[in-house]
Every structure is written in C-alpha cells, then in structure tokens.
Amino acid sequence: MQKYSLRRGQLELYPERHRASWKGREVSLTLREYAIVERLARQPGEDLQYRNLYDLVRGSGFSAGVGTDGYQVNVRAFIKRIRRKFRDIDPNFNAIENYPRFGYRWRPGRGPRP
Known part of the structure; x- marks a missing residue:
C-alpha cells in the first residue's frame, strides 16, 4: 500500500490515488468528494465557506x-x-462539523499534522 501523505486520527488520505480510508477501511469517494475531504482535513478547525468548497x-x-x-x-x-x-x-463518524450559514470544518484533534 502507498505511504499516506496525510493522517487525521482514523483518516488516511492517499493524494496520488485520490483515495481515503477510515479505521483502515477504504471509503469509496468520488473525485469531488475526495477533494472536499482532503481540503477539510488539511485545515482542521478552520471554517471553510460553502462557496470555497463549491469552487473546489x-x-x-x-x-x-x-x-x-x-x-x-x-x-x-x-x-x-x-x-x-x-x-x-x-x-x-462526526469529524465533519457544520458551521451554520457559513460552511464546514474538519473537527480538530483528529490526529497529527503531516
């Protein structure tokens, strides 16, 4: 298996293959879904606006x-x-938090930074 580039607690991201796993099991995400998860996980605790995620x-x-x-x-x-x-x-699973009328964020404290 490819060495992961990013880990947040139980989340492992494999950017070269656009793959994600949770608790060691692959999560079947589309490319767009993967892009959202990766952006959120790379900036834990940071609120990302709806528009920014949409543009992504x-x-x-x-x-x-x-x-x-x-x-x-x-x-x-x-x-x-x-x-x-x-x-x-x-x-x-509750790692993605909603910031009402603004957007979403990855719950901080989900693992070490890359």
Whole structure:
C-alpha cells in the first residue's frame, strides 16, 4: 500500500490515488468528494465557506441551483453523501462539523499534522 501523505486520527488520505480510508477501511469517494475531504482535513478547525468548497469541485464562477445561494444546496448534498459513506464504516463518524450559514470544518484533534 502507498505511504499516506496525510493522517487525521482514523483518516488516511492517499493524494496520488485520490483515495481515503477510515479505521483502515477504504471509503469509496468520488473525485469531488475526495477533494472536499482532503481540503477539510488539511485545515482542521478552520471554517471553510460553502462557496470555497463549491469552487473546489466545480471551478471558480460556476453556478448551479436556484437563486444566488443555490451552490449551498449542492455543497450540503456533497457533505451528506460523504458523511453517509463514512458512517457506513463507522456509525459514530462526526469529524465533519457544520458551521451554520457559513460552511464546514474538519473537527480538530483528529490526529497529527503531516
């Protein structure tokens, strides 16, 4: 197995392959889902805005959804799917925190920095 580049507690990220594992089990993430998890995990405790996460996966300036804040719905859907995939492995998964009306953050204290 490839040496991991980033570890946060039970999370291991393999950037060269865009793979993630939780508690030693692979989490089947899409490339966009992986990008979100990696960004959050690289900055634990830092609040990342909906727009920044949306631009990460769709590209700067891309717009989808209804109204000027439609992108928030898209980001929430990504996070919901990501959490479900992690909870399939660990029903107590809670590493992704919501910052209401702002965005998300990776819960700090989930392991050593790279």
